[in-house]
Each structure stands twice: as C-alpha cells, then as structure tokens.
Amino acid sequence: MDNLAETTSLSRLFALSGQAGDRHCRPVTGGARFSLRVPQASLGAAGEALGLDLTGPINRAVSAGQRTALRLGPDEWLLLLAETDAATVAASLSQRLTDGLYSLADISHRQTGIALEGVAVTDILNGGCPLDFDPAAFPVGMATRTIFFKAEIVLWRQDLTRFHMEVWRSFAPYVWSLLANVGCEYAD
Amino acid sequence: MTQSYRLSAGGRIDRTRTLTFSFDGKLYLGHPGDTLASALLANGVHLVGRSFKYHRPRGILTAGGEEPNALVGVGRDDAHFTPNLRATQVELYDGLTSESQNRAPSLERDYGAINDVFWRFFPAGFYYKTFMWPRKAWTKFFEPRIREMAGLGRSPQTPDAARYAQRFAHCDVLVVGAGPAGLAAALAAAKTGARVILCDEQSEAGGSLLAEPDAQIDGLPAAEWLKTALAQFVAYPQVKLLTRTTAFGYFPHNMIGLAQALTDHEGERNDAQPRGRLWQVRAKRVVIAAGAIERPLVFPDNDRPGIMLAEAARLYLERYGVLPGRRALIFTAHDGAYRTALALQRAGCAIAGIVDLRPNAGGPWVAAAQKAGLAIYPASTIATTDGRLRITGATVKPIAGGSGQRLSCDTLLMSGGFTPSVHLFSQSRGKLVFDATLDAFLPGAPAEACSVAGSAAGVAALAEVMASGAEAGAEAAGGSAFSYQVTNAPEAQGGFIGAVPYHGDPGSVRAFLDYQNDVTAKDIALAMREGMKSVEHVKRFTTNGMATDQGKLSNMNALGIMSPVLGKPVPAIGTTTFRMPYTPVPFGYFAGYARGELFDPERHTAIHGWAEAQGAVFEDVSLWKRARYFPRGSEDMHKAVARECRAVRNGVGIFDASTLGKIEVVGPDAAEFLNRMYINAWTKLQPGKLRYGILLREDGFVIDDGVIGRITDTRFHVTTTTGGAARVLTMMEDYLQTEFPELNVWLTSTTEQYAVIAVQGPMARKVVAPLITGADISAEALPHMSMVECKIAGVPARLFRVSFTGELGFEINVPADYGRAVWEALMASGKPYDITPYGTETMHVLRAEKGYIIVGQETDGTVTPDDVGYAGMIGKAKPDFVGKRALARKAFAEQTNRKQLVGLLTDDPALVLDEGAHIVADPAQPKPMTMLGHITSSYWSETLGRSVALALLRDGRARTGEQLYVPLATGNARVSVVAPVFYDPEGTRLNG
Secondary structure, eight states, X not given: OOOOOOOOSSOOOOXXXXXXXXXXXXXXXXXXXXXXXXXXXXXXXXXXXXXXXXXXXXXXXXXXXXXEEEEEETTEEEEEEOGGGHHHHHHHHHHHOTTOOOEEEEOXXXXXXXXXXXXXXXXXXXXXXXXXXXXXXXXXXXXXXXXXTTEEEEEEEEETTEEEEEEEGGGHHHHHHHHHHHHTTOOO | OOOTTBOSSOSSOOTTSOEEEEETTEEXXXXXXXXXXXXXXXXXXXXXXXXXXXXXXXXXOOSSTTOSSOEEEEOSSGGGOEEEEETTTOBOOTTEEEEOOSOSBOSSSBGGGXXXXXXXXXXXXXXXXXXXXSHHHIIIIIHHHHHHHSSSSOOOOSOOOOOEEEEEEEEEEEEEOXXXXXXXXXXXXXXXXXXXXXXXXXXXXXXXXXXXXXXXXXXXXXXHHHHHHHHHHHTOTTEEEESSEEEEEEETTTEEEEEEEOSGGGSSOOTTSOSEEEEEEEEEEEEEOOOEEEOOOBOBTTTSTTEEEHHHHHHHHHXXXXXXXXXXXXXXXXXXXXXXHHHHHHTTOEEEEEXXXXXXXXXXXXXXXXXXXXXXXXXEEEEXXXXXXXXXXXXXXXXXXXXXXXXXXXXXXXXXXXXXXXXHHHHTTOOEEEETTTTEEEEOSOSSSEEEOGGGGTOOSHHHHHHHHHHHHHHXXXXXXXXXXXXXXXXXXXXXXXXXXXXXXXXXOOBEEETTTTEEHHHHHHHHHTTOOSHHHHHHHHOTTOSTTTTTTTHHHHHHHHHHHHTOOHHHHOOOOOOSOSSOOOHHHHHTTOSGGGSSOOBOOTTHHHXXXXXOEEEEETTEEEEEEOOOTTOOHHHHHHHHHHHHHHSOEEEEXXXXXEEEEESTTHHHHHHHHBSSOOTTOOTTBEEEEEEEOTTSOEEEEEXXXXXXXXXXXXXXXXXXXXXXXXXHHHHHHHTOTTSOOEEEEOTTTEEEEEEESTTHHHHHGGGEESOOOSTTTSOTTEEEEEEETTEEEEEEEOOSSSSSEEEEEEEGGGHHHHHHHHHHHHXXXXXXXXXXXXXXXHHXXXXXXXXXXXXXXXXXXXXXXXGGGSOTTOSOXXXXXXXXXXXXXXXXXXXXXXXXXXXXXXXXXXXXOEEBSOTTSOSSOOOOEEEEEEEEETTTTEEEEEEEXXXXXXXXXXXXXXXXXXXXXXXXXXXXXXXXXXXXXXXX
8 A cells, every 4th residue: 555644753844834824815734635536336335435425426525524525537536534534544445445446546745725715715716717616607515626827726615705725735835826916906 | 288178067077186197298287087188189289199101290080999190108117118008098197107109309300200201212012122132231221220110119128017917707798898789788688697797998888878968868868877777787796897998809719808907097006906907708698899980081181180080079079078179170971070060069169161072961960060050061072181280271172173172270070980890700700791881891690609789780870779789688698678768869871981082193192091000092002003902912012900900990991992993892802800909908918927936836846945945056847946956165066066976976965856757557457557658568567666667659759767666566656757747647648548448547646745855875775774664675675676665754655776876775755745854854864974965967967977868868759769778678578568569660670870879988088078069970071061969968977087978879889989079169079989888887886
C-alpha cells in the first residue's frame, strides 16, 4: 500500500501556511485526500466500504460524517477525509474490493483547500472561472474540476454563498493572490 | 474660459457644478454630464486634430464612437495616459488633461501640413510606387521616415498604472444597446424572469431618448418614460444593466466580449480599483439593438472644422445644451437634418439655408421647416467650402447646373441618412442583405442565436423601433411582447450614398470619404482606374475603412461611388467584413490580472523557502523555480558549482528533485499498460525494484524518460521529466481511453503529493540511515535500483536507491507537507559529513560526466533509443509498444549514418565548447561545409579537471577515436571522439 497520511512527530507545512485569509477566503489546512477510481460494477461495494452512496450523479458531492466523496467523472471520486480516517478507509476498500479492480491514490499533500464565503463569492470566482454559478446551473452540492485563471481547481458548492476549493499545492499561492486581487473589487 | 456656445438651460448636464479641464495646455470650463467634445464645442473649439496623411485641420464630426477626427490623448501623466481616445466618448471630469495628436508644434501651425500643399503627389497607393527606387533607400530612408509619420498619438513609455479586471458571466438574453429598442427588448425579456444583461457604451442608458424633446411614450415625455423604464429594472434582480460598456466582439457560440469602463470618468482615479473590466458573456440569446450611424455627404472640402453631422449637432444641442455655431448651413439628403435646423433655430442659431440633394423632399419635417420660413434649396449641392481652421462659408449650386451662390456660415451640418450598425451581427457571421429602398445592408439570416432590433435592423420610426425591440426581447426569452403608444415622433426619411454631384474638375478637388485615413472620392476612382474591381481590393489599395473606425462612416459611400463606375448594383460589389473590436479597447483589458507575478503561476516546491533563505539562485524550469546553485560568500556560479560537484563526489550532497513528474499507475493491468507505453519490459520487474524507462512518441522518437518503481504487483510509481509531467500523463490517458480501454488500470498525478530529496555521494547512506525506521538500507538489503517503503524522521517515505550522479544515492519521496522538515532533518544528520546542498547546474555536470542524457537536451524530438545508445533497453519480446512500428520502418532500419550520442574531449582541456556548436571533419573545407553533428552538453568537469562534452554525431559510435573539429568564434577546436561516459565507466561507485 502507498504511504498514507498519518500523524508523525513532524508537523505539516501547507502551501498556504501563514496566510491569514480575508473576508472572502480562508485556507483549509490538514485532512486527508484520496483519488478513488472505481469501475461501474464495483460502485455498490465501494460505496458500502466507505459508507457513502457512490451511485449518485457525476459532479455531485456525497457526505457522511467527516467523509465526503466528490464525483468528478464517471469512475473518479475525490475523497476528503479526516487525517486519522485515511488508513481505515484504505483498509475497508481493500477488504471489500478483493478483485483489486480499483485504484486508490493518496493525494493528501498534493493539494490544499480554500474556503470561500460571502455573497460576492460567485462574482469573485467568475473573475477567473468561466462556469455559470446560477443556482439552477450550479446548485448546492455540486462539485466539479474546473479552472481558476491558469490553475486547475476542484470546486464544491457547500451552500449558496459557500464554496470549498481544492488546488494543487504549487498553484495555491497563485490562486490565493488572484482571489485576493479579484476580491478587493467586491465590498462584501 | 467662457462657455460662449452653452445655452442657459436644457440638456442633461449639471450646471450647478463647473469643471475645469485642459486641452493642449489651455484651460476650459465644462459641466458634469459633458463629454470632452461637447465641452470643447461649448467653448467654441472645433479644431481638435490634424488628419493622418495630409495633416488637414479637422473638427469634431460626430457625437459618438464613430468619431474619426477628434482623437485625443488623455491622462494626467504618462502612467495614466491613453492615446487615440474619441473626444466624443471621453466623459469630462475636473482636472481632465487632454492633448491633440498628429501635429507639431501646434494644431494651428503644423509642419506636417506641407503634405496638404503637395497633396497631388500622395494619391492612394503612392508608397507602392514611389518608394521602389532606389532599392536601398527603402530600408535606410523611406521606411523609417514613413514609420515616423505613420500612426496617430504617442504611446506611453511608462507601465500602465491602472489595474484591469475580468469577469465571466452567463445570461439568457444579452441586449446590446440601451436605446429605445434595447430597453423594450430588455423589459420584455425581464418580464419572463429571464436573466438579462443590458449593456450600453454610453454613460447613461437611453440612446436616442436622451435627446428626444418631442416624442411621447405611453403618454409620458420620452425622458420621463426612460426614468420609469429604468426604475422597472430595479424590480428585476436578475437584470444587470451595464453602462459605459461596449459590446466589442461577437465570438463563436454566443460568447460576447464587453469592455466596461469603470473609473475613467472619475478623474484622479484610485489605482487600487480597476480602470475597466473585460466581460466574457455566454448568452443563450443576443438581441443586437446597436442603432444606426449617420453618414456624411461626400463633397469637396467636406472636412473643415465646423462641419458636422446634423444629428450629432442636434444631440449636442438637446443633450448638452451646446450650439455648434451661430450660423448653420444644412446640407442633406435626409429629413433628420430639417429637424436639426428647426431645433437650432429655436435655440437661437441662425440657419443660412437647407441645401437638399433631393428635388421633392416632403413630409412633416420638411413642412415644418417651410412653415418656419427656413430657406430651402432643393435639388442642390455644395460645390466647395471655405475657411482654413474653421469653415466660413460654402458655395451652393443647383444639381442641374448653373451659377453658384456663396452662403456664409460658421458650421455646416450634413446628413446622408443612416447606416444600420450591423457590425456585431456581421462579426457573428450573420449574412447581410442589401435593401435597395434604404440603400443599406440589413441583417439577414443569423448564424448565431441572435436577432437584431430597432434602427440596427433598418427600422426608423420610434414607434416601430420600440415595437421591434419588444418583439425581439420577448421572442428571445420566450415571452410575449407588449406594445407602446408612441406619439409626436414622425419618421424621418431619405438618404444618399456615394459622392454628391458637384460640377467641378474631379481631379482638382478632395471630397473626403474616410476621414481617419484621409481617403477621398478621387482615390476610389483611381483604384478602379488601376483595375481594382473588388471592394476588398479597393479597400486595401486606398485604405478606405481600414482605420480604427473600420469604415463606420465611409463604407457605404465607397460602395456608392463604385457602383455606377463598375455598372454593378451595390450588393454585387459586396461589403467588407467587420471584425472585433467595434471600437478600440485598451490592451490592459485583455491583459487583465495577468501582469507581473500573476502573469503565470510560479510553482515552488515544499523546500523552496529553505533554498531561498540560503541564498540559492533559481532558474525557470517550465513553471517551476528550481535552485540552480547555492553560492557561498562571493562565489560565482562556476566556483559554487565546482564546490558542489566536489562535495557530491567526495562526501555527500543534497538536492531538491521535487519537480520531477510523478504518476501513480494502479490496477491489475498496470504492468501491461507500462509494457505498451514504454520501450522497456515491465512484467518481470519485481515489487521493490526500479527501472529506467524510455517513452517514445508514435513516430519512434524519445519524448520522455524517468525511473519507475514497482511498489506492489498492481502499483507503479512512475517518474517523468519536470517539463514533461503534464504531457506524459495526458498522453497516457489518451492511449488508455482510446487505444487500451480494456485495461484495468488508473492513472493519478502524484507530482505534488511528494517532495523528493536526493541524497547523493559516498557518505549518503551515513546521512540517511540514522533517520530510517522500518527498513534496512544497507548495500545488500537495498542495492542500486531498488526501493522500499519505510519511515524517515517519523514520516512515511518511498525510499528509492537511485542515482543521477553516478554516486551512491537515494531519492527520498515524502508527503510534500513534510518535505521541508525532512530536508532539515537530513541537513542535521549530514552535518558531520559537511552535507552540501546542490542545484540543477551541478546535477547537470555530474550526470554529463556519467553520460546520462537529459530529454530535451540530448534529444530534440528526432532521436531514437538507438541514437542515444539505449537500444538494449527495448523489450524485444514485447508484441508492441508506442513507437515500435515506427522503429521497424525501412527508413530507420536502412539508415546508416544517423546521429549518435558520443563524448568529445577537446585537445585543450581548459576549453569548454559552446553547446549547439557544429562538428566538422575538415575546417578548411569550402563552404557550405559538411556538418557532422552538434554539441548537446558541455561543461567544465571539476571531478576530471578538464572540460567534457556530449554530442550527437553522424555515425558517431563508429568514429570513436577520430579527431574532428568544432568551429567556434575563437577558432577551430580540435576534439577527440570518445565513449559518452567520462567518469567511473564501470559504475562501481553506484554500488557503494
């Protein structure tokens, strides 16, 4: 098995460590992440192992407790977990999916999170993301891989005015600066 | 400083506040609500520019974005300066600083006006003919002089102080233009609940209603109705009204570019807030209600300051309370000019007469003018005008001939009718259809989901304009139109295209067509005499319509001139294509936020901060910053690299390799997938082992390489080059999804999951081992090219025993957030061995000493595995892999003299060859010489105390031992061909 995120004597230094956040944006540090790939036939079993229903539509989030799965494609999920839960999740999947027809890759440190909140959030996102954030087009619970300016991101709408963004660590400072740059155009 | 042409009442300006502004250093007064043009006119200033070619004095011609003459530079200093702004669109603010263009030393006395004296020598296309001889004079004399003279305005030399914003938006209906048609369309669409964006280039919505004192809409004066209409939008939160916003471009699939000016009108603007915002709007439907543009009449000397379009003059009067002059002469083929005459007369301006090209003009406006006692000259023309810096009079003649009569005036207001503004529709690839009764191209079948309403669609009467807008809006949003009761707004009719008859020698007069490019009716005639028959050829020969206004005023008149000469109707000649932008958009809008450090993402590794604190010098590798070397004290790169090399060869060095691309390949078919992608065989590679893999393109050439570790039977850790990471993953996904969908394997980019720390050198194990738990990393337990999962400093790691230096080495993959801490733990552990951080430059030298290739340096996209000596890595038993069939082609198999990787040693050990230099057998050979190959890598080797070089050389391996030459700027260097491994060829150090 790959080296799962786990607690050690050393502390994690995040891509946005030291960034205080502003009225719109706040770094979300910590946590574990997996890229989970499961073919159609194993969806039920994988879902049972995770305690999450993976059969829902593409581009939607499902959560139970501290486990969240964002379905980014027909066979692709981004799992967002508590750091302490990572090993448990990996073990339950490998016990349940004995044919090995799946892929679980630890990407806990590949990316970092940014929480975005406020009525101006969709305006700010539209500074660099071409998607339509009208609730009819991008309802609460929707999650997708997209772009923010020149960086690839994953965006999950947690509430009408609250989003969670995932961005690769080396792109995080760029995205962070642009969020601040665009954000200063909006009062609230 | 008096506004002597400002009326005491009327217009939409705020007379309670007075603004001071300057034009060419002179101070003037104006009011909020003015444009720079209206304020200059209020001060009696018509002369605002010099023309492009002949440097003729020019005045304000229009009141909108089509203005060709009044182009000015605006800005308080160079960092806030914008050239070529249309004064008719510049909103006045207190302290506005503006200047005229294309004149020296002043507008009144301009040296360039010499061109006007010798105008006969500068016909259309003159530079194609005149500057052909003598040939050398073109580059030395003519071109530099022409470049100096060409172009309008001065470019600012300091970086733009402004910020620019960008914004994506989506809507159901985008309405372009907030005149009566656009307002009606937006209201109809909004009523359905649709998401509507309504944009207008002007500072306030309303279009023609902003200068409409007569008409009543639904029982309200037009201005009152406008207020209620705008108030209605407030009730619709899903409607966005954007003023000062020009829809400048129509892109495929209903993507519309909008340029929104945000702070230009605010004066001493706050640079923290953006100056403008570029909108990229994806609209389900677009309603184009862009209005119509009045045409000038083409008659001799129709360009003197004081000559204006009639509707523009009425607009200055009604909207800004400004008179264009004291005594106006009207020249028209359209009823609208009668309305202007009547309004001016009411405001106290004398009317010298109305000269109408039409013999029997009638209708309510003409009748009203007759009733008002205005002198009307039917079936007449203007033969010439006089006045140098301002018109002083014009000669009126009957079209039928006879003697002329000079009428004095200080302004001449003309109208050739209106040209529907079809620019955006044309940009959307919609077909234009010629309407012979209107002499206009109208929108035909659309190519995008759009419709055109109002005068842009050729509708003239206000009632019909509003009805067509309401209908278009309702249709776009799937609602029903509602009707408006419009009274006291009779339709104005008429129009003329071409050059007016003027009974003079056509060769001795200039009747201007394209004011911005100084194209005259004579130039069009010359073009046709030269044999140009297509409107596209005439355009390019004369430059008619090629200025920034794209022929908004001139295109139809050019067709009107061509049509009778060619004996073809206008539609048979066709019209030129309109392109974005509708009006010029400052570059900053397109650059947006992408300036300085935000131009591109600058990628840093987890260890970057440490290297920065140590004073590392960085280099760009794709988007990454990589530490190139770590200078100590006053060391230059050469000294630092020499020291770093010695440390790795004799002790231990530490290197940040985090930028290497990494791909996790997982699934039961992982080995089979790699078999098909890489040239190597993977099936027999045991878990815990590493192998160096080569990736080819379909054409058999090396595209990437990297060490691949087998973690378990079904899990591989693939590494790629730094620059190739994204390309390789994309290529693998492409093959997996399109060629091998049957394979159960999945790919995940893990480049950023791991920080990778290379510890290299004879002391490497001594540094690493004390930090390791859960694994034995002795030479026996963990030989070269093997790997183990373990913990280092308490952090989970994939520990690779691998070397790109030729020394005993480890590459330690740890989760990136721990990278810095593990690096520091290794530094502490290595302290007793004087562990030395080294950068990419040292890495390059060390690998070159060992002859390890770098993809992109030793390879250039035309290099096969055999060329670099790696043919032995090819899995011979494999049925296929990407590139295999290409390598088996006859051309490859039979080619005997391919370039192959060799080493070169110079006779002079101190001489470091130039990378890229050619290799020849005989430097005395007459030119062109036979090139045998080129240097790919060349370094000073501190280890060997001499220079070394790698090269691709024709039939290179067979030339081992030969002596060849490398011509350099300093002379010919003699070199010996050797094997491309300079250090420890047996590899004993690797296995230490």
